[in-house]
Amino acid sequence: MNSKEQEIKLGVVESQFADIIWENEPLSSTYLVKLCNEKLEWKKSTTYTVLRKLCDRGIFRNENGIVSSVINKDEFYALQSEKFVDETFKGSLPAFFAAFTKRKSLSLEEIEQIQKMIDEHKEG
Numbered sequence: 001m002n003s004k005e006q007e008i009k010l011g012v013v014e015s016q017f018a019d020i021i022w023e024n025e026p027l028s029s030t031y032l033v034k035l036c037n038e039k040l041e042w043k044k045s046t047t048y049t050v051l052r053k054l055c056d057r058g059i060f061r062n063e064n065g066i067v068s069s070v071i072n073k074d075e076f077y078a079l080q081s082e083k084f085v086d087e088t089f090k091g092s093l094p095a096f097f098a099a100f101t102k103r104k105s106l107s108l109e110e111i112e113q114i115q116k117m118i119d120e121h122k123e124g
Helices: 003-007 012-024 029-040 044-056 073-089 093-103 108-123
Strands: 060-063 066-069
Touching: 012 029, 012 044, 012 066, 012 073, 029 044, 029 066, 044 060, 073 093
Parallel strands: none
Antiparallel strands: 060 066
């Protein structure tokens, strides 16, 4: 695993922290400390340590006390999904889809949504 791949992984607690930022950005680091104390029961030092770690990974930035994302939530989870398919199914989306639907049936609405995405991809 190269360093870029490692950068986008988040643990459970880091994901909760990231969600706080994504839901409230841009926000002051002082307000982030307050939210993390309320939602995660973190001390100020813990908040700043995790923030610095995720800023170093290039997910967030803290400029002049204002915290915002470098990678938005949708981009982050798209990268995570792509990485999962690459690592687990050798990059094969059909193999992933086959494995996913083997144990879980799709609703008619889900099938229609997937078909719409396929059709749009063909056109675009």
